[in-house]
Amino acid sequence: MSKKKVCVVGAGSSGLTCARQMLDYGFDVVLYERSADIGGLWAYHDDDVEGRASVMRTTIINTSKEMSAFSDFPPPKDLPNYMHNTKMLGYFRSYADHFGVTKHVKTRHDVVQVTPAADYEKTGRWDVLVRDLETNNDHTETFDAVAVCVGHHVYPNVPHFKGQEKFRGRIVHTHSLKNADSFRNHRVAVVGIGNSAVDAVVDVSYVAIETYLSTRRGAWVAKRVGPNGMPIDIFLATRLKNYILSLVPESVSNDYVENILNSFFNHEAYGLKPKHRYNAQHPTVNDALPNLILSGKVRVKKDIVEFTEDGVLFEADDKATLLDDVILATGYQIKFPFLPKDVLSVVDNQVQLYKYVFPPQLRHPTLALIGLIQPVGAIFPIAELQSRWLAELLSNKRSLPSEKAMFENIRRKRESMRHRYVASPRHTIQVDWINYMDELASQIGARPNILKYFFTDNELFRALLGPCVPYQFRLEGPHSWSGARQAILDSRHRIMYPLNDRCTSFSKKKK
Template sequence: MAKRVAVIGGGTSGLACIKCCLDEGLEPVCFETSDDIGGLWSFKENPDPDRASIYHSLIINTSKEMMCFSDFPIPAHFPNYMHNSLIMDYFHMYADHFQLKRHICFQTKVLHVTPRPDFPHSGQWDVETESKDGRREKQVFDAVMVCTGHHCHPNLPLQDFPGIDSFKGKFFHSRDYKNPEEWRGKRVVVIGIGNSGGDIAVELSRMAKQVYLSTRRGSWILNRVGDKGVPIDMLFNNRMNVCLSQLLPVGFINHFGEKQLNKRFNHKLYGLQPAHRVFSQHPTINDDLPNRILSGPVSVKPNVKEFRGSSVVFEDGTVEDDIDLVVCATGYTFSFPFLPSHVIPVSKNKVSLYKYVYPTGLEHTTLAVIGLIQPLGAIMPISEMQARWATRVFKGLCKLPPMSAMMKDINAKEEAMAKRYVAAQRHTIQVDYIPYMDELAKQVGVCPPILKLLLTDPRLALNIIFGPCTPYQFRLHGPGQWDGARQAILTQWDRVTEPLKTRCTPEPQSQRSSHSLIVDFHDCFLTHFSRPLHFKVHYKSCFNNLVSCSTEVCLF
């Protein structure tokens, strides 16, 4: 009889968990509080309590080839950076293709998840739920996958803003912002310069009279569009870059990154430059913010000191009067109210989970947390890889190490994070995309066999080493192998260019020189084997350096 697995949440991570359970012959039952899949990405004009909500215009910050599930590419005609409605279309395609919806109980809230009295022997859980009509039910499950994410409870630190209670304008958390029309001609303050704060400030600036973007520390701003118009994450997230980053001094890498960002615009001149280095923060991605600052509708301000009536006083002593709206883009906190507090203790968004998945204090490894992660890259493939690992642990096909080894891993990650990042609630679950994916892939046995491929399929191997680390790499062999993975890797750039083919462009009429032909041949060679590289390095030196790379990255 198949083991029954409770999946809590029907968003990105929940869908991946259902699919992985089915792949391993498990019986998933997913509980979703809303009436649709998609979780965070399901737009609602009136958001449900204690869950994140997006604004109508939201576009994702990771490109389609980097964010897709590893055995289900996003359609070629979809734009590289998708509107939230297209992301939902993709999720529905995925769920329909693999027949996932039949395993979801919609409009069902999980009230309690508790270890059964015989848990030390059975490892089973009692899961109590409540349906829309108020009917309660308790079921027994062999394992539980928690997929509620880290955008749970809006963080609204009103205690940090004296006078906010008597503020004469309107204020709310960014989760309650939906569109800018209501604020035409108004004066607005946006507090926080994360991705939501930047997006909302830019959008409001097209309707409002003036927008003041308040930031405590400042931020380095990245854009979605990289060199030559290529999605920036497809340039940044490749194995050669990771290898180089482990060989070069951290200071040099930060200097190089900051120099590249300041080529676009001078962060100090625009009032955005922080005291910390570029790789000491979770990136803020915004293509339009520099233009809105340069043209005037957005003005960057320091942290808010206090509110006085309809005025806002900033820490530099400046005052802006007649403010109509304050949007607090101050992030979220997370918790697990349905679990006993000792199972996964949470303090200021800090949790102790082995590889960000497994609590360490249980007799059995039958509880996994999926998607509680803040990657420098796309979260969808990471949630899927976590789910692939967890379902194999449930089946006994993968084993976890002793408690001492798990705690050593947890402590090492916490120390590395504290050393690298500025102290903030958003920097408690940070991971680098490729090293973390490889770390999980080794547990499952699905790291791409690059050394073997260099001998048997060099074209594919070079694409894996020098090209973007798309999720298909983790379906080339091992458990869950997908026959279409090789072709998906070799055609990934075709899907990038497909939605851009909206006009035939003529060739230049001037006669081409022999020098231009040589340059074109060289560019063609690089494009064929590696596609755009973030770091331009000679192939011979690359191969000499590969061997000395950290074992955290799957190269050989």
């Protein structure tokens, strides 16, 4: 019997781990990437290309290396805990090379259309129309399954403001923002309060004359550096804390985190405190912003009421503020133009997907969206678990619930989100990290049985109650990894190792 052929669309972090899981299950894999290199969002480039996203030149990841790792590929101990985009890309390259993914990548190939094959009802196969961007030639190939791994940072959401057309300055979206060079000696306002917004306002503030941060709601801002100097996700994302907080009212959970964040700086005094609680919005992560507000390099403003010829009027201001540039950090629209609407429908950024992966109406589980998620935590191990689930389904080792059950699951999830989160397009694909990882792992039998280790391996049990590092999901289940236990136990050593090059006994002590 011939091997199943799997098409992976996009060679970013999600596409690379998806291809690796497919190869691990013995499938033939082709990974199409429209750009000239792997890495997706993390492959920085100066040019602004429609349909192709990249981080800014100075971008540093907001999740620490141990929490961002793929589950059987711990990062080297000498890598910093929060990696610059170049180091993040290096990690992805090493991963792809180590697991033999690189040779399956076809760069400069654009997937134009994915449609059900003529025999789809029987086989679940898909016809994929691909364009070679070097020759501009098209060809169609039939695959047993398709994994869409292009994410949601591709098509900018650009709102319109009153009077915007008469503004003589420049208006750009963060999608087009690669560096701050062109804003030197300018007066700049950044609209938004998400991670892209604060990264932009920080970067620009170092070269601009005046820099403003305009926000409607405000936000809870976390620092990368948590209590005792540990990465904040290592401190917060532990199984023990997650379990305890699940037992108490949500108001207690909110109080706990908000008190920690306010201990870093008073959000109300800094003009950032939102009306909603911490758990009602995706958190913003930035260490520099409070200092820049404190030193006057960034001034926090309310929403833009209207544009003038040479600036904007902010809400609650009596007169307009003079500006040369306005940067819109206003998020993205979820779009997949190569997929038919009857395959995947997107309305107001709401996507009909069972557990954010599978279109529930399809007869076969042979098309999956990998990495289309907004977690409070690292996305890379999530995409890996989603891919392992897909591989199990394609191997006929697992099955999905009925169509009715999947739609009901989607309905309940949307209702839960509507009650919890402030209304925003960014919250349509929001998940809690540990809970969602456990949910995915349960689909394939890879969720660790914590209580079992209390009786059989007390050292590991204590470690499992700590930071929920991704190696936990290779202890059990299909394609478990013999090195998972040691990777979990060694994680603290890898966290501490790069912090101190003075070679003190504290940072360099033996494992």
